[in-house]
Amino acid sequence: MRDANNIHIKDVKNLLDKEKNSLPLFSAENLIKIGIEIFRGMNVPLEEASLVSELLVKANLVGQDSHGVIRIAQYVKAIEEGEVKPGAKMKIMHETPSTALVDGGNGFGQVVAKKSMEIVIEKARKNSVSTVCAFNLYHIGRLADYTEMASRCDMIGVAMVNSTKCVAPYGGRERVLSTAPISYAFPTAKEMPFILDMATSACAEGKIRVALHKGEKLPYGYLIDADGNLTDNPEDFYKGGALLPLGGDLGGYKGFGLAMVVEVLSGILSRDGCAYETKKKGNGIFFQAIDIGSFMPVEEFKRKVDDLIRIVKSSKLRPGFNEILIPGELEFRIQQKRLKEGIYVPDKTWEEIKAIAERMNIDLSQVLSHNQR
């Protein structure tokens, strides 16, 4: 999600400047290799190990480090504890020409999600519009990775997932809903693709974890403590507090409403279950693809989306803003930078990865090319 990494659009210049002073420790290529070796060491089939590693590193590339290689240790643990089953058999439980309900067989979220998006794209190709839901899978990572698959096929991609509870309803103080992200992707002609990927909560959970690890406060408006009072202390979230829905006191009922929509579509319709249920573990999936060609020539659509993007970006600025960024643009820029300069991996994450590699007798120096970390 756009906000998973504690980034504000206003801060993009600061962020890019700040990173210039950090050592670019890893190339994306090397991080992917490390991931693959580790997952292979856990008996994950090569194809799955590659996909999961690529998507984790992609999250790092676009600046969403909380969805990146920091998760390797968590995934290894999940495999060990049987929470995720590498090589799981997916099964289509029910199907029509334009819908499918997929049982993920407790597999990697990325694997089930990619396959589900392939199914929904294929169905939209034949039937103009399609919906696929999936249940029984682990975390899928960034929604943008899947909706982008649709937009690359000249389709409109839609994705919603729910997960475990951490968001209070508008007016409530208990965790009942999930951060319930939504993603839409549209192809463009010359502009970069439009990819919205946003939590319907005030911020994503990763943002709180990052603030906690850095010992930083959060702005008022993201969190409430266990008594339901606004707080700027990320610790309060882990002491019975909750995230607030998008919109704050003025408009929080809208973020709350959207979160309920995501809950119904990706939790109930998918059969994966709602955030509030104690059995809830991974993501429930709701995917859609819409064939643009069924409405208008694709090139015309792309040109018009380009026009919209240009008009929006060229409109006059508010005081305090340097620029208007369209959804996906920040991630795109960070990716360009990190592809060139490398990905910074915090020491704690690197130590975790090294420890796992040692335990598996993987010689990381053999894995890394060019003698480079």
Place this chain on the structure above:
Amino acid sequence: MRDANNIHIKDVKNLLDKEKNSLPLFSAENLIKIGIEIFRGMNVPLEEASLVSELLVKANLVGQDSHGVIRIAQYVKAIEEGEVKPGAKMKIMHETPSTALVDGGNGFGQVVAKKSMEIVIEKARKNSVSTVCAFNLYHIGRLADYTEMASRCDMIGVAMVNSTKCVAPYGGRERVLSTAPISYAFPTAKEMPFILDMATSACAEGKIRVALHKGEKLPYGYLIDADGNLTDNPEDFYKGGALLPLGGDLGGYKGFGLAMVVEVLSGILSRDGCAYETKKKGNGIFFQAIDIGSFMPVEEFKRKVDDLIRIVKSSKLRPGFNEILIPGELEFRIQQKRLKEGIYVPDKTWEEIKAIAERMNIDLSQVLSHNQR
């Protein structure tokens, strides 16, 4: 939209109490009759006059007076000026088994929208999921009226429309986007139906107009003035200011992202045009219906939505809140009250209606039953 009438969920009790002191001047039945007579006087076919009047009054009933009979004068003017063509011929420009692109023929928005939702429901019945876009129509009113049609057919209803520009992008100060409302409706078993209908802007335009007419200030966070500074003065909106996207300074890029999604789906894919285009007049339509039975037994779906609603509503409250209301609940309660006690029509609106009736030689006393206004 939920916020079209300057209502906050927190204020529902106050609102209902306050209304007890107003004279309940009109029954819904009488207001509908008045609307029908006036539109019939403008040579609007009976079926269209009935539908438009019913939906305007429905807006009053659910508390969204800015979408109610206050619009009769505007619609009459629009007919006179040729902006809307009663009895217009709709045409399906392009069609697949699960999609349609509808040319509204410059007709009443309500008429085109109802027909478009009927088409999308019929297509979803046969093909599980469907999408219909429509262009060249006037304003359609509340989206909830159409998504509710789908939920009554045991389907999931989705609606998005764009309109003329009044919202600034996140970071911008110019009007480029529309309030870009979104609606989702789900059927329930014993709970009232879930109907989300929300602007993706900080508030709906009607809220500003209401504040202006009452001489009241608005909370900071809704509006910027022509220089892009936050303002609480509704007049600033009409002096070159703009509405802000949902989410405020912390999360406004999310409301902005959603508004762009609505712009692309209901403005570009529909061919009706984007908010920023000078030709833009009415609403562009993007409708979807999803057949629940293609995924699971409908009764199971409804029971599970009921469960979610109950869990959400019964969760512990934050200080300052009396209750958690689910999307559509506020409107439902106001409707129950106004059906019983009547609809209050402000003097200015009533004078406008009387003047139109006189001009058309319609004797309103003949129209009203029971000698009651």
